[in-house]
Amino acid sequence: MAKEKILIVDDEYLIRWSLAENLKEDGFRCVTAETGEEALEKFRAESPDLVLLDIKLPGIDGIEVLERIKEVDPEVPVMMITATSQVDVAVQAMKLGAYDYINKPFDLAEIRIKARHALENTKLKEEVEFLRKRQVERYGFDKIIGDCPQMQEVIAMARRIALSASTTVLLQGDSGTGKDLLAQAIHYESNRKDRPFMPINCTALPEELLESELFGHEKGAFTDAKKTKKGLFELADGGTLFLDEIGDMKPGLQSKLLRFLEDRTFKRVGGKEDIEVDVRIIAATNRDLETAIEERSFREDLYYRLSVIPITLPPLRQRAEDILPLARYFLDGFNREFSAAFTGISVAAQQLLLKYDWPGNIRELRNVIERAVILSPENEVGLDSLPWKIKGEQKRPPRAGEPGVVVLPESGLDIDDVEKELIVQALEKTDQNQTRAARLLGLTRDALRYRMKKYDLL
Ligand SMILES: Nc1ncnc2c1ncn2[C@@H]1O[C@H](COP(=O)(O)OP(=O)(O)OP(=O)(O)O)[C@@H](O)[C@H]1O
Ligand SMILES: [Mg+2]
The missing domain is CATH 1.10.10.60 (Homeodomain-like)
Structure with missing residues (x-):
């Protein structure tokens, strides 16, 4: 790993020297400057990772150097070195974006620790920034394939929702039609993107656990509640809470959710205080909620609250024109993932993909393509690499000795x-x-x- 570089700016030779010697011992590279002018020149030429900057300098002073450094690169942390009498100036420097300040006469051990923290902190920030960018690239609307008019309409609507601050969304559609993908795109293309996207599956947990997962709990609320714990509503503050399989949520929790949607507050389990958070709710279900309402397993009033903007994702069989573009899109992805070099899909295989009715929707198509990439001996997805259910009526009784077919021998087997x-x-x-x-x-x-x-x- 490259050693981090620190620019040390002080007009006193002895200070520059002792700082540099000590920080070099910690494995940093050090560059020094004696005046403000020299500091700016070196800042540009050397691109340091951290600056230690004396406030009192001949010529342009530390504060001005700080301001100019921030103009060149606001991300590089600058730590001010001040005399104890310069508290006001130190405060001013912090307001101008200094990372921290150290009083003179200083303790070298303290500087070494602070320098390390400053560098670690910046590195973490850069990592978070990088991951966030990658999330947006990974989950944006561009990653949703759908040229058919129904999908174009769905995407246009979702884009408008992303721009709105906190409109609640209900995503309906059969399993594998892209509800998760759309929920993520709405979040990562909204101005909530720098805050968390918190998905939770309402079927995955028993009711009480789900409640404390969502709303958190106070210490002592139940036997295992040894500490106060924040729930997803609090953790997602400023971001998006994705309630997947909402159709399976139990009525008790449905009322709590309804209350949140009405006044944007909730109580932790065992708590008295109302907590207010700014969270967008995206709910999804592959159940028919209207039937669930008739069966009295889903609250009608919650349904109306949730479906401020309902979006229904069409099943794949109703959007035949998307089948081949999706298949090619997945093929490209698996080529990359498995370092394969598939050139395409044979015409016969394309015809079968178009004819099949895709009960598992896009997830099933993705799995079929993945399987083909793994199994296919050639660099083209052909008939041989498609599963029997897609080949449909072409299925014929297996012949003995054929690869991949098991025939029970006369003598039986284990x-x-x-x-x-x-x-x-x-x-x-x-x-x-x-x-x-x-x-x-x-x-x-x-x-x-x-x-x-x-x-x-x-
Ligand atoms: N329009 C699309 N473009 C590209 N990939 C898609 C599209 N729709 C879905 N996918 C992919 O298909 C798979 C299934 O999608 P997703 O998980 O979003 O479905 P779902 O509706 O949430 O399903 P379930 O109801 O089972 O949770 C995922 O791998 C997803 O990335
Ligand atoms: Mg899903």
Whole structure:
């Protein structure tokens, strides 16, 4: 790793020298400057990671140097060195964006610690900034493929929602139609993007746990509540809370959510105080909420609150013109992920993809393409690499000796041996990638690992 560079600015030789010697011992590179002019010149030429800057300098003083440095690069931390009598100036420097200040006469150990903290802090900030940018690139509307008119309308509406500050959204659509993807795009293209996107699946937890996950709890609210804990509503403050599978939320929690949507406040479990947060709610469901209302498992008033702007994602079979663009998009992605070089999809395979009715929607299409990339011996997705269910009526009885087909021998066999053999083959095909091997076998990764343990393959 490159050593970090510190620019030390002080008119006294002895101070420059002792700071530089000490910081070099800590593994930093040091550059020094005696005057404000020289400091600015070196700042430009050397691009330091941190500046230690004396306030009192001959010529242009420390404050002005600070201001000019901030004009060149506001991100580089500047630590001021001040005499104890210069408290006002130190405060002024902080207002102008100095990172911190150290009083003279200073303790070298203190400077060394502060310098390290300043550099670590800046590095963390840069990392966060980088990750945020990447999130936006990864989850923006550009990543949503959909040329059909229905999707164009959905995307246009979602873009408008992203621009609005806190409008609640209800995303409906069958499993795999892109609800998660759309929720993320709305968040990362809104001015909430620098705050958290907090997804939670309402089916994943029992009611009481979900309640404390969402609203937090006070110490002693229940037996295990040893400490006060913030819930997702608080953690998502300024950001977006994505309530997935809202159709499965229990009525008790539905009322609490309704209350939040009405006055934007809630109480922690066991708490008395009303807490106010600024959170956008995006809810999603693949259940038909109107039926759920008739069955009295979903509150009608909550439904109306949530569906301020309802968006329904069309199933893939109703947007045939998107099938091939999506397939190519996924193929590009897997080419990159697996360092493969697939050139495309054969015409016959394209026809089958277009004919199939895609009950699992876009997720299923993505899985089909992934499977083809793993299994296909050629650099084109052809008929051979498509699963039988897509080939539909072309299915014919398996012939003995054909690869990939199991035929029961006259003498019978041990089914455990067969299972073990198939697992070994799936792992070989996928370079021991358990997630992908599991997918080839139609198992979850946990189920695969369970069997690997059983057959001593772990
Ligand atoms: N329009 C699209 N363009 C590109 N990729 C998409 C699109 N829609 C969905 N996908 C991809 O398909 C997969 C399934 O999408 P997603 O998880 O958003 O579906 P969902 O509606 O939330 O499903 P579920 O109801 O099962 O939670 C994801 O990998 C997602 O990235
Ligand atoms: Mg989802």
